[in-house]
Amino acid sequence: MLIALASAAATLLFPCIYVLIRHRKGQRLWLLLCKKTSSKNENNYEAMIASYGSLAPxxxxxxxxxxxxxxxxxxxxxxxxxxxxxxxxxxxxxxxxxxxxxxxxxxxxxxxxxxxxxxxxxxxxxxxxxxxxxxxxxxxxxxYMSNDSLDKYIYSENPKEILGWEKLCGIAIGIARGLEYLHHSCNTRIVHFNIKPQNILLDMDFSPKIADFGLAKLCHTKESKVSITGARGTIGFIAPEVHSRTFGVVSTKSNVYSYGMMLLEMVGGRRNVKSIVQNSSEKYFPDGIYDHFAEDEALQACDVTGETAEIARKVTIIGMWCIQVLPMYRPTITRVLEMFERRLDELDMPPKQNFGDLVESSAHNMDVQSASSNSTRSEKISPVSSKILQRLPTL
The missing domain is CATH 3.30.200.20 (Phosphorylase Kinase; domain 1)
Structure with a gap:
C-alpha cells in the first residue's frame, strides 16, 4: 500500500518539477532575449550618435x-x-x-x-x-530664458500694459521667422505641432524663441505633406486636418493654424478655449474677434487705443487668415511675414467661416480631385469656397 502511494506521489511530483524547471528556463531565456534586444537597441542609437561626430550636441x-x-x-x-x-x-x-x-x-x-x-x-x-x-x-x-513664456504675459490682467502693442507685434513677427526657418531653412524640415504661448520663451530683451519639440515631426524638405498617426497638439491650437483628413493633408500649414490662433489670443488677451470650458453659450473665440470688426468697434474689448488700432487690426486680420478651416485657404508662413510688411489698407479681412458648409465643401472638392486625378485639375468650387478664393491675400 505504501509503495503504491509513494509511486503515485512520484508520478504527480515529477511532472510538476519538470514544468517548474521549464518555466524557470523560459523566464531566463526571456530575460536573455530582452537583454539582447535592449543591448541591440542601445548599440543602434549609440552608432547614430557616433555618426554625427562633432555635429552632435x-x-x-x-x-x-x-x-x-x-x-x-x-x-x-x-x-x-x-x-x-x-x-x-x-x-x-x-x-x-x-x-x-x-x-x-x-x-x-x-x-x-x-x-x-x-x-x-x-x-x-x-x-x-x-x-x-x-x-x-x-x-x-x-x-535659459529669463522672461519665462509668452502665456505669462498675454493671459495677465493687463497684458498690453506690460508688453505694449508694438512689442507684441514684434514677438509675433519673431515667431513667424522662427517657423519659416523650421519649415524651409533646416537641413531637415521640422513641423512643430505644438505652437502655443506656453511654448514661446522670451529672453531678456523679450525676443521670442520657439521651444518644446516633443511633438515635432521631422520630414524631408521636398515633402509637401506630413505622415502622422493620431492627433497631436494642444486643444484649441490643433488644426482641423490633424483631427480629420477630411479637411485636407497635414503639412506645415497645420503650424500656421496654431500660430494664427495664438495671434488671436495675443489680441484678445484670453485663452481661445475658455468659452468651451466655462460657458458653452458664449461665442466661439475667433467669432467674437471677427464680430468686433464687423460692428466697427475698433477692438475696444481688446484694450486698443487710436495709436495702436492699426497694429491690433493687422495682427487680427493675419490671425484670421491663418485659422481658415481648410489649409488650402491659409497663407504659408512666408506669406504671413510678407503680410506683416504690408499696410493695413492692403489687407482684406477673410469672410466669416461656416464650419458645416466648409466641411461639406472640402469633402466635395476632395472627391472631385480623386475622380479627376488622371485629367486636368478643374474642380468645381462651391459658393463658399469661391468667396474665400476671391479674398485670398494676393502675395
Whole structure:
C-alpha cells in the first residue's frame, strides 16, 4: 500500500518539477532575449550618435545632469512630457533642463530628433546645449530664458500694459521667422505641432524663441505633406486636418493654424478655449474677434487705443487668415511675414467661416480631385469656397 502511494506521489511530483524547471528556463531565456534586444537597441542609437561626430550636441551622463540642476532643486514648470528645472553649467551658463518622463521604447527616434534640433541655429529657435540618454532616463538641456513664456504675459490682467502693442507685434513677427526657418531653412524640415504661448520663451530683451519639440515631426524638405498617426497638439491650437483628413493633408500649414490662433489670443488677451470650458453659450473665440470688426468697434474689448488700432487690426486680420478651416485657404508662413510688411489698407479681412458648409465643401472638392486625378485639375468650387478664393491675400 505504501509503495503504491509513494509511486503515485512520484508520478504527480515529477511532472510538476519538470514544468517548474521549464518555466524557470523560459523566464531566463526571456530575460536573455530582452537583454539582447535592449543591448541591440542601445548599440543602434549609440552608432547614430557616433555618426554625427562633432555635429552632435554634448552628451551628459545622468549624474552630471543632477549636478547641473542641484539635484532638481529649482522647478521652472511641468507638462505632459516632463518637468523642467533651472540649472547652471560648469562654465556658468544658466540652462533649463527638461527631464522627460521615463521612456520604455528604444532611443533611436529620440536621438534622431535631438540631433536634428541640435543642428538648428536661429535667433527665434531655442538653442539645445546638450542631452542625456541613459536607458530610460532622458533629458534635454536648453538655454535659459529669463522672461519665462509668452502665456505669462498675454493671459495677465493687463497684458498690453506690460508688453505694449508694438512689442507684441514684434514677438509675433519673431515667431513667424522662427517657423519659416523650421519649415524651409533646416537641413531637415521640422513641423512643430505644438505652437502655443506656453511654448514661446522670451529672453531678456523679450525676443521670442520657439521651444518644446516633443511633438515635432521631422520630414524631408521636398515633402509637401506630413505622415502622422493620431492627433497631436494642444486643444484649441490643433488644426482641423490633424483631427480629420477630411479637411485636407497635414503639412506645415497645420503650424500656421496654431500660430494664427495664438495671434488671436495675443489680441484678445484670453485663452481661445475658455468659452468651451466655462460657458458653452458664449461665442466661439475667433467669432467674437471677427464680430468686433464687423460692428466697427475698433477692438475696444481688446484694450486698443487710436495709436495702436492699426497694429491690433493687422495682427487680427493675419490671425484670421491663418485659422481658415481648410489649409488650402491659409497663407504659408512666408506669406504671413510678407503680410506683416504690408499696410493695413492692403489687407482684406477673410469672410466669416461656416464650419458645416466648409466641411461639406472640402469633402466635395476632395472627391472631385480623386475622380479627376488622371485629367486636368478643374474642380468645381462651391459658393463658399469661391468667396474665400476671391479674398485670398494676393502675395
Amino acid at each position: 554634448k552628451r551628459y551622463i545622468y549624474s552630471e545632469i543632477m549636478k547641473v540642476t542641484s539635484s532638481r532643486n529649482y522647478e521652472l514648470g511641468k507638462g505632459g512630457y516632463g518637468v523642467v528645472f533651472k540649472g547652471r553649467l560648469h562654465d556658468g551658463r544658466l540652462v533649463a533642463v527638461k527631464f522627460l518622463h521615463d521612456c520604455k521604447g528604444n532611443g533611436s527616434e529620440f536621438v534622431n530628433e535631438v540631433m536634428s534640433i541640435g543642428r538648428t541655429s536661429h535667433v527665434n529657435v531655442v538653442s539645445l546645449f546638450g542631452f542625456c540618454l541613459e536607458g530610460s532616463k532622458r533629458a534635454l538641456i536648453y538655454e
